[in-house]
Amino acid sequence: MTKDLKDETGKRIHPYVPELCEQLRKGEVDRREFLRTVCLLGVSAGAAYGMAGRILGEGSPMRSALAEEPKTGGTLRVGMQVQEMTDPATFNWTEPSNQSRHTVEYLTRTGSDNITRPYLAENWEASDDLKTWTFKLRQGVKWSNGDDFNADDVVFNVERWLNPDTGSSNIGLFSNMVEEVDTGKKDDQGNPVMSKRMTEGAVEKVDDRTVRLHLNAPDLSIPENLYNYPTAIVHRRFSEEGGDLSKNPVGTGPYELAEFRVGEVCKLKRRDNYWGDQTFLDEIHYIDLGEDRSAWLAALASKQVDMVWRFDVNQLEVAEGIPGVVVNTAITAQTAVARMQVDKAPFDNKKLRQAIQACVDHNAILQIAYRGKGAPGEDHHVAPIHPEYAELPRLKQDYDKAKQLLKEAGHEGGVTLPIDIGNTTGAWELDAMQAFKQQCAPAGINIELNVMPSSQYWDIWDKTPFGFTSWTHRPLGVMVLNLGYRSGVPWNESHYANPEFDKLLDQATATLDVDARRKLMAKAQKMLQDDAVIIQPLWRAEFTATAEKVKGYEIHPTVYHQFHKVWLA
Amino acid sequence: MLIFVMRRIGAMVLTMVVVSILLFLLLEYSPGNVATKVLGPYSSEEQRQIWLEEKGYNDPLPLRYLRWLGKAVQGDFGDSIKYKVPVSEVLWPRLGNTAILGAATMAVVIPLALVLGVLAGMREGSGTDRSISVLSIITTSVPEFASAPMLQAFFVFYLALLPGTSSMIGGFNPVELILPVMVLVLYDFGYVTRMTRASMAEVMTTHYIRTAVLKGLPYKMVIMKHALRNALIAPFTVVMLQINWLLSGVIVVEFFFAYKGFGFLILDASLNKDIFLIEACAMVAVFVAVATQALADIGYTYLNPRIRFS
Numbered sequence: 001m002t003k004d005l006k007d008e009t010g011k012r013i014h015p016y017v018p019e020l021c022e023q024l025r026k027g028e029v030d031r032r033e034f035l036r037t038v039c040l041l042g043v044s045a046g047a048a049y050g051m052a053g054r055i056l057g058e059g060s061p062m063r064s065a066l067a068e069e070p071k072t073g074g075t076l077r078v079g080m081q082v083q084e085m086t087d088p089a090t091f092n093w094t095e096p097s098n099q100s101r102h103t104v105e106y107l108t109r110t111g112s113d114n115i116t117r118p119y120l121a122e123n124w125e126a127s128d129d130l131k132t133w134t135f136k137l138r139q140g141v142k143w144s145n146g147d148d149f150n151a152d153d154v155v156f157n158v159e160r161w162l163n164p165d166t167g168s169s170n171i172g173l174f175s176n177m178v179e180e181v182d183t184g185k186k187d188d189q190g191n192p193v194m195s196k197r198m199t200e201g202a203v204e205k206v207d208d209r210t211v212r213l214h215l216n217a218p219d220l221s222i223p224e225n226l227y228n229y230p231t232a233i234v235h236r237r238f239s240e241e242g243g244d245l246s247k248n249p250v251g252t253g254p255y256e257l258a259e260f261r262v263g264e265v266c267k268l269k270r271r272d273n274y275w276g277d278q279t280f281l282d283e284i285h286y287i288d289l290g291e292d293r294s295a296w297l298a299a300l301a302s303k304q305v306d307m308v309w310r311f312d313v314n315q316l317e318v319a320e321g322i323p324g325v326v327v328n329t330a331i332t333a334q335t336a337v338a339r340m341q342v343d344k345a346p347f348d349n350k351k352l353r354q355a356i357q358a359c360v361d362h363n364a365i366l367q368i369a370y371r372g373k374g375a376p377g378e379d380h381h382v383a384p385i386h387p388e389y390a391e392l393p394r395l396k397q398d399y400d401k402a403k404q405l406l407k408e409a410g411h412e413g414g415v416t417l418p419i420d421i422g423n424t425t426g427a428w429e430l431d432a433m434q435a436f437k438q439q440c441a442p443a444g445i446n447i448e449l450n451v452m453p454s455s456q457y458w459d460i461w462d463k464t465p466f467g468f469t470s471w472t473h474r475p476l477g478v479m480v481l482n483l484g485y486r487s488g489v490p491w492n493e494s495h496y497a498n499p500e501f502d503k504l505l506d507q508a509t510a511t512l513d514v515d516a517r518r519k520l521m522a523k524a525q526k527m528l529q530d531d532a533v534i535i536q537p538l539w540r541a542e543f544t545a546t547a548e549k550v551k552g553y554e555i556h557p558t559v560y561h562q563f564h565k566v567w568l569a
Numbered sequence: 570m571l572i573f574v575m576r577r578i579g580a581m582v583l584t585m586v587v588v589s590i591l592l593f594l595l596l597e598y599s600p601g602n603v604a605t606k607v608l609g610p611y612s613s614e615e616q617r618q619i620w621l622e623e624k625g626y627n628d629p630l631p632l633r634y635l636r637w638l639g640k641a642v643q644g645d646f647g648d649s650i651k652y653k654v655p656v657s658e659v660l661w662p663r664l665g666n667t668a669i670l671g672a673a674t675m676a677v678v679i680p681l682a683l684v685l686g687v688l689a690g691m692r693e694g695s696g697t698d699r700s701i702s703v704l705s706i707i708t709t710s711v712p713e714f715a716s717a718p719m720l721q722a723f724f725v726f727y728l729a730l731l732p733g734t735s736s737m738i739g740g741f742n743p744v745e746l747i748l749p750v751m752v753l754v755l756y757d758f759g760y761v762t763r764m765t766r767a768s769m770a771e772v773m774t775t776h777y778i779r780t781a782v783l784k785g786l787p788y789k790m791v792i793m794k795h796a797l798r799n800a801l802i803a804p805f806t807v808v809m810l811q812i813n814w815l816l817s818g819v820i821v822v823e824f825f826f827a828y829k830g831f832g833f834l835i836l837d838a839s840l841n842k843d844i845f846l847i848e849a850c851a852m853v854a855v856f857v858a859v860a861t862q863a864l865a866d867i868g869y870t871y872l873n874p875r876i877r878f879s
Contacts, residue, residue, distance in 0.1 A: 084653050246653075262652045263659075263837065264829060265738055287738050289827040291840075294718070298725050298733025299827070322726065453840040 014041035015128060016512055024055050029514055031056060033387045036115050036475075037512070040223050042125045045117045070552060074568035075283040078561070079296040080309035082266045082288040086244045088232040089161050089168040092458065094472065095309070097229035098561040099266045099286055103144075103251035104232040107135060107154065108223045112330070112554040112562070114385075114475050116223045120149065120233055120252065130218035130510055137209040141275040143235055145250045151205045156236040158213070162198035172489035173225050175482055176215040176509070177202040194488075218510030220517075221476050228474075229560070254279045254564070264288050280552075280567035291454070293426070294318070300325060300545055306568070307546040310559050312426035313370050319545045328555035330542045331374075333383035333480070336429055336470040337534040338419060338436065339494040344465040346417070351409035353532035356417075358402035359440045362395065365537035369432035377536030380525035381484065384539070386477035387514050390522035392529065402443040414444030420467040421449055422457020432537045433468055462493040469493055473542075473557040477521060478509045485528060494533045501527050573870060577863045588855045589641070593634050596844055600626035606844045607650055641852065647845035651837065656849045659834065664853065666737070667823070667830035671815040673746055674753040679808060682758045683801070686765020690800065691792060693770045702766065705759030713821040717752045721825075724748060735826040749822045753815070761807055768803035772796050802872050809865035813858045 017038055024034040031052050038048045085096040088104055109119040118124075121135040141149035161170035162178055171178055178196045204212040213222065225231065235241070235250040242248050249257035254276065255268035266286040270279060287305055289295050296308040297315055301322045311319055319327050340347035340356075347353060362376035375384050382389050406412065423429045430451060437447040461469050474480045483489065486505060487497040501524060508520040528534075544555050552565040597603055603626065604617035621627060625636065640646070646656040689701040725733040725748075735745035772778060773796060781791045820832035827833070831850070838846035870876045 084651065086653070262654075264736075285738070287736060289734050289736055290824055290833065292824055292827070295734050295825060295827045298721055299736075300733075302725050302729065302731065302733040304732050304734055304736075304738075318726070323729075455841045459842070 012125065013043060014126060017041055017043060019513075021051060021055060024052065032114065033514055035113075036387065037514070039115050039117060040126075040220065041512075042123055044123065045115060048115075068551065068569070070280050070565070070567040071569065072278070072280045072567070073282050074280075075285055076281050076307065076550065076563065076566060076568065077285045077287055077305045078307045078309060079289045079299050079305040080286050081291065082260075082262055082264060082286050084262050085246050085260075087166075088234055088245060089157075089166055089170060089230050091230045092169075094229055094559060097232065098309070098559075100232060100245060100251075101253070101561055102255035102268050102284055102563060103249055103253045103257055104234055104245065105252045106232055107137075107226040109562070110224055110227045110475055112556045114557065116227060116475070119227075120154075121226075124223060126222075130220060130512065131215045133213040133215070133222050134206070135211045135213070137211065138275065139209055141252050142273055143250055143252055144256055144271060145235070147235070149233075149252055150208045151211045153233055153236045154211045155203050155205050156238070157231075157233050158203040158211075159198060160239070161231070162202070164195045164197050168230055169483075169491060170228070170230055171196050172483050172486070172491050173228055173231075173479075174222075175486060175489060176217045176219045177213065179216070180488075196488075217506055220509060220512055221479050221482075224475050224479065229558075255284060258283070277564065279564055281563060284563060297322065297545065300547065303547070306550050307553070308544060310542060310544050313373060313428055313540070313543065314426075316371070316373075316543065319543070322545070324548045325545050326548055326550075328544045328546060328553070329373075330555045330557045330559075331385060332473040332542045332557040333385055333475075333539060334425070334471065334473045334542060334557070335377060335381070335383070335536055335539050336425065336432070336468055337377075337381065337536045338433070338466070338468045339534040340532075341465045341493075341495050342497075342531075342533060343495045346409075346411070346415065347465055349409045350531065351405045352411060352415070354530075355402045355405035355409060355411075355443065356440060356445060357395065357532040357535060358398045358405060359443050359445060360395070360436065360535055360537070361397040361439055362537055364439070365432050365435045368435045369428045370538055370540050374538050374540040377538050378525070378529060379532065379534055379536050380528040381471070381480055381534065381536060382477035382521060382525050386475075388477050388508065388517045388521045390518045390525055392522065392525055395529070397439070399443050402445075406443060406445065411444075414446060416446040416448060417466055418448040418450050420457060420460060420464045421451045422454045422461070422468070423451065424454040424457055425470040428540070429468055429470065436535065436537065462491070467493070475557075478505065478517075481505055481524065481528075482509065485533070496528075496531070496533045498527065498531065570870070574867055577866055581859045581863045584859050585852070585855055589638060589852060590634065592848055592851050593637060596848060597633070597637070598630070603844060606842050641848075646849040646852075649838075649846045650843045651841045651846070652843075656846050659846070660849050660853065663829060663834045664831050666828065667816065667819055667832060669741075670746065670749060670753070670819060670823075670828065670830055671812065673750045674757065674815065675808070675811070677750065677754045678758045678761055678811070681754070682761035683765055683804060685758070686762045686804065687769050687792075687797065687800065689762070690766040690769025690773065691796075693773065698766070701762065705762040707759075708755050709757075709759030709763075711755070713752050713756050713818075714825070716755055717748075717822060717825045720748060720751055720755075733826075735828040737829065745826075745828075749819075749826045749828055752822050752825075753819070756818075757811060757814075761804060761811065764807045765800070765804045769796065769800040772800040775799075802869065805872060806865045806869050809861045809868065813861045816854055816857050 020034055020038055023029045034052055035048050039045055081095050083096045085100050088100055091097050105120050107119060107121040108116050110116045120138055120141060122138040124133060124135045126133050137151060143149060160166050161168045162174060177199055179199045180194050180196055182192045183195045199216060202214050206212050246260050254270060254274040256271040258269040259265060259267040268284040270282055289299055293311050293315060297311060297318055299305045300308050340353055342348060357379060366372055366374060366376045378392060378395060419433060421429055421433050433449055437449060440447050461467060482505060484491050485496050487502050504520055504524040508517050508524060511517040511520060542559055546553055549569045551567050551569050556562060600621050604620050608616055608620055644657050649656050649659055652659050685701050689698040692698060721733060724731040731748050732745050735749055737745055778791060778796055781795050816831060819830060820836050823830045823832040824836055835850040838850055
């Protein structure tokens with residue numbers, strides 16, 4: 001039995017916290033990882049910064065009061081596509097979540113520093129085995145319709161996410177809270193059709209302000225998962241009242257929806273009685289400027305908007321050249337992967353996939369397609385900025401090996417492979433694939449580039465045998481592997497199914513100690529890399545531009561819009 | 570004349586019916602396809618079947634076509650997939666915006682092109698003619714996707730004079746119209762100028778002009794009374810055709826300047842496979858095409874007595 005440790009307010013702290021303090025003292029974990037992990041274990045961010053400061057003998061790194069006194073008032077106009085926002089649980093991309101982020105809130109909030117803090121949940125605790133998570137909800141939070149926010153809201157949302165009829169990607173994110181069941185139906189081959197749904201009792205209402213999650217297996221990333229874009233908390237009567245956020249925008253957030261037209265505009269007005277600190281902006285306007293990102297910068301240059309959601313790397317010079325505009329850069333774990341469906345010919349042949357991999361010089365693609373801004377990929381989808389990233393020997397371009405593998409794969413005379421490209425995150429995708437095509441050619445692998453509009457790509461992204469799919473940043477390496485590479489989850493676009501890999505992933509997801517987790521990840525990364533499921537050319541940096549008068553904005557690695565502290569000079 | 574007009578209108582309706590059949594076959598021949606597009610790729614087979622049954626997609630094709638046509642005639646094309654509202658709610662305002670853009674463009678192009686065309690055609694081969702011809706060929710040969718960024722770079726980024734996009738979010742703003750109109754005018758006026766010039770030059774070589782000059786009429790009167798009336802018949806048809814061109818020609822300009830018009834909508838609908846919106850846009854485009862064509866024919870006949878009285 002571990003002795004219960006208490007912090008200064010008498011709250012029980014997780015027994016792993018002192019060990020983390022020790023590790024920080026010895027330099028085994030860095031300051032950022034320390035802060036991140038103790039916050040995840042329920043220590044408040046302020047206390048965590050204080051601990052780190054005491055251990056490292058530095059002053060509080062919490063930023064001192066802003067140099068300028070923030071001013072209240074004004075309208076922030078943001079150039080971003082205005083998409084439909086019917087149901088936050090089924091959001092497929094970040095734009096609608098940014099529109100709704102100021103209206104509906106999350107239980108936790110991951111800041112631009114990659115640290116997850118309390119939000120609608122005031123604090124939380126994990127059991128020592130990381131299988132039971134108890135969330136204390138903030139009191140005094142009111143919905144915009146006057147109702148009190150309480151545990152029923154949270155239970156309703158969790159159950160809804162994990163109901164297969166909702167069609168939410170959260171079912172993959174919270175894989176430790178779901179079980180596989182037979183639907184009673186048979187597919188064409190007569191095999192039973194399996195479906196994933198919430199394990200009975202996985203979410204429990206302890207009392208009006210306490211919710212407990214019961215997991216089938218240990219999971220470290222629960223607080224961070226709760227700030228993924230489809231996990232916004234909607235009102236407990238959301239489904240009864242039409243199930244459409246854009247028509248019935250009830251939320252806990254500081255703003256309310258004032259005007260909304262898909263493809264045109266989304267206007268938000270500050271509302272009274274917000275539970276949190278006063279926000280500074282009177283209104284937030286999202287203005288749809290179409291798909292052409294050069295138009296966005298033109299709008300910024302002529303002061304029609306104060307901020308653009310993001311822009312492409314090839315527009316960097318243009319953006320930097322606009323007077324009165326600040327370019328914001330974030331290092332991210334955003335990427336795109338040329339993934340091969342391992343159960344579809346010819347990609348069911350591992351030798352062929354490995355032959356393709358042997359042709360690639362990742363760093364060269366980074367230089368060509370992304371001006372070297374980011375990091376070269378290693379075909380295992382764990383980023384150097386992830387805490388549990390394990391450094392593996394670099395992949396090397398080797399044409400002899402590629403030719404040999406191609407011969408063994410039975411494609412000695414060469415092979416032609418069409419790849420679908422949607423440029424969903426900009427034209428760099430095509431640049432990267434053009435470089436990739438050229439690198440493959442000397443080995444006799446002819447890559448055919450099939451370019452299509454981004455919306456069309458999202459129709460087939462999980463269906464095409466060979467496609468270049470963009471993936472957004474996630475704070476932990478285990479999160480993205482759980483979402484995209486675990487057997488049978490909805491977003492497993494490569495159809496990779498490896499029980500051994502799943503087992504390693506289970507263990508890694510249950511391991512709090514970063515060094516121990518890194519050892520497990522080294523194996524998992526190597527396994528994914530050796531199986532050559534994806535060609536991942538690079539990790540990219542993210543850019544946005546704001547007018548100089550926009551103050552207090554920090555770019556988030558996932559370009560989530562957090563405007564609580566933003567004000568206009 | 571009346572019979573001629575009736576015949577033109579009859580041909581117009583027939584064309585539209587044929588196009589509507591083709592359009593319907595192309596987009597709705599396979600009902601499963603429609604269901605997938607409306608309900609999204611993640612919908613289950615069961616959901617799709619229920620939807621198809623509800624919407625009467627299990628009926629025979631001709632019946633489905635007639636029902637679709639009946640609704641379409643009343644302006645009911647169904648709900649847009651992307652915009653989540655009835656198609657007409659997006660379509661008409663967008664069409665109105667393009668009409669504004671087109672009217673502004675035409676208001677500049679027509680006077681400019683006619684004056685330049687007449688000036689050039691009056692004295693074929695003169696210095697004025699050469700300069701105008703070269704100018705109009707150069708401007709017309711620069712496509713919109715090249716002139717738009719060039720003008721934007723100059724007026725927005727370099728001079729910081731004009732707004733860079735024209736989404737009219739703060740309500741109608743004529744200043745936002747300047748750049749898109751400039752791009753369209755630059756591309757289009759040269760063509761109309763050349764047509765006017767050719768027509769004028771042709772008229773100037775006719776016998777009646779020669780007679781008028783030889784009988785000692787002042788040159789000004791020859792041009793105003795005799796040449797112009799005849800020379801402007803051909804440009805009238807050209808201008809009518811420009812209206813049709815504008816409807817599809819604005820796609821590039823509207824996309825580039827984020828102007829919320831018909832061109833932007835038709836592109837958006839195609840990219841999103843917004844099936845009912847595509848159908849509505851296509852029918853509107855076809856209607857405008859055949860209607861301007863018919864009007865051009867009727868107007869031409871009316872303006873040209875030789876056809877009118879034959």
